[in-house]
Amino acid sequence: xxxxxxxxxxxxxxxxxxxxxxxxxxxxxxxxxxxxxxxxxxxxxxxxxxxxxxxxxxxxxxxxxxxxxxxxxxxxxxxxxxxxxxxxxxxxxxxxxxxxxxxxxxxxxxxxxxxxxxxxxxxxxxxxxxxxxxxxxxxxxxxxxxxxxxxxxxxxxxxxxxxxxxxxxxxxxxxxxxxxxxxxxxxxxxxxxxxxxxxxxxxxxxxxxxxxxxxxxxxxxxxxxxxxxxxxxxxxxxxxxxxxxxxxxxxxxxxxxxxxxxxxxxxxxxxxxxxxxxxxxxxxxxxxxxxxxxxxxxxxxxxxxxxxxxxxxxxxxxxxxxxxxxxxxxxxxxxxxxxxxxxxxxxxxxxxxxxxxxxxxxxxxxxxxxxxxxxxxxxxxxxxxxxxxx
DNA sequence: GGCGATGATTCTAA
DNA sequence: TTAGAATCATCGCC
Numbered sequence: 077x078x079x080x081x082x083x084x085x086x087x088x089x090x091x092x093x094x095x096x097x098x099x100x101x102x103x104x105x106x107x108x109x110x111x112x113x114x115x116x117x118x119x120x121x122x123x124x125x126x127x128x129x130x131x132x133x134x135x136x137x138x139x140x141x142x143x144x145x146x147x148x149x150x151x152x153x154x155x156x157x158x159x160x161x162x163x164x165x166x167x168x169x170x171x172x173x174x175x176x177x178x179x180x181x182x183x184x185x186x187x188x189x190x191x192x193x194x195x196x197x198x199x200x201x202x203x204x205x206x207x208x209x210x211x212x213x214x215x216x217x218x219x220x221x222x223x224x225x226x227x228x229x230x231x232x233x234x235x236x237x238x239x240x241x242x243x244x245x246x247x248x249x250x251x252x253x254x255x256x257x258x259x260x261x262x263x264x265x266x267x268x269x270x271x272x273x274x275x276x277x278x279x280x281x282x283x284x285x286x287x288x289x290x291x292x293x294x295x296x297x298x299x300x301x302x303x304x305x306x307x308x309x310x311x312x313x314x315x316x317x318x319x320x321x322x323x324x325x326x327x328x329x330x331x332x333x334x335x336x337x338x339x340x341x342x343x344x345x346x347x348x349x350x351x352x353x354x355x356x357x358x359x360x361x362x363x364x365x366x367x368x369x370x371x372x373x374x375x376x377x378x379x380x381x382x383x384x385x386x387x388x389x390x391x392x393x394x395x396x397x398x399x400x401x402x403x404x405x406x407x408x409x410x411x412x413x414x415x416x417x418x419x420x421x422x423x424x425x426x427x428x429x430x431x432x433x434x435x436x437x438x439x440x441x442x443x444x445x446x447x448x449x450x451x452x453x454x455x456x457x458x459x460x461x462x463x464x465x466x
Numbered sequence: 467g468g469c470g471a472t473g474a475t476t477c478t479a480a
Numbered sequence: 481t482t483a484g485a486a487t488c489a490t491c492g493c494c
Binding site: 329330331352373377380381384385 | 482483484485486489490491492
């Protein structure tokens with residue numbers, strides 16, 4: 077490193093001492109000006125000139141010794157090192173070299189010091205926290221997965237077993253993660269201490285400023301931080317795989333109860349002209365059936381498409397529910413129509429007469445694959461016609 | 467075990 | 481975002 081410094085090429089006999097005097101750092105040298113050792117009384121002018129000359133020679137000697145130290149044998153070098161360390165000019169020269177070093181080689185790196193937090197790392201940290209791998213152990217991830225599972229289908233007795241399995245596996249991941257993290261942190265700390273000791277040791281023979289040591293520590297931490305990022309990434313992947321496996325259990329479906337299917341079918345056939353329940357209607361249906369809103373949406377999605385694909389097959393079912401609805405409406409005659417009563421909205425719509433004749437006002441899926449309200453039959457008095465916004 | 471029914475998921479288009 | 485369509489995976493009946 078010294079070779080890169082501007083003073084590196086200066087030899088002791090080529091006036092480099094003079095070159096240094098022009099450097100601002102030389103004020104430091106002057107400020108530690110040693111007391112004259114060979115004072116000759118009554119010769120002040122000569123004394124000043126001699127002192128200046130002596131100082132330059134001192135610095136030149138030190139530099140020469142530094143430059144040639146690597147050419148010497150180990151014993152020689154050790155001895156020289158010791159001599160240099162004890163030299164009266166050493167602290168001043170050291171501070172000058174540190175100053176020069178700060179101002180040249182390392183000044184460019186200052187911009188790198190304050191980096192914004194890595195967004196990827198932030199994302200990983202957040203995920204690990206959300207999954208309950210990082211941070212306090214509260215079964216967060218398991219709870220999250222369980223809530224995800226329950227929200228889409230309800231928890232069966234089986235799922236509690238899967239839940240404990242999930243928790244156990246997540247706990248394993250958590251343990252491994254923390255063990256590895258601890259290892260990395262310990263290694264980082266050990267390595268940092270080692271490097272700091274090394275630099276401190278080196279600082280006795282070469283200019284190493286405290287700032288440089290700090291910078292080196294920061295570099296080490298950055299390196300270990302990137303290793304930690306990899307660990308976090310791997311942990312996230314493991315959690316994702318575990319989670320997807322756990323959530324796949326949702327595929328183990330249960331058929332809806334007969335009562336739930338009936339409620340849904342009643343709504344579907346009574347709103348056959350426009351079987352698209354509103355969010356409120358879905359929520360009400362979900363409540364009635366003991367399922368989730370998304371299951372209601374799935375059911376209607378499946379029902380619409382399967383009905384459209386094979387209307388003939390569903391005619392009988394449609395007749396059945398039309399009759400049921402009609403009977404219900406008769407029984408409720410005079411009673412106010414509630415949004416979720418499978419009331420008279422599309423009563424008989426799309427439902428052929430019981431004798432099997434296709435009605436002229438057949439409603440529901442059109443041949444073009446849409447649910448247009450063509451051939452809308454005259455609404456029964458008091459009915460809401462094709463308004464399915466309930 | 468085969469097969470149809472059915473709930474869930476995924477992809478695409480509007 | 482939502483619906484349609486295709487598909488998957490499981491259930492339940494025979």
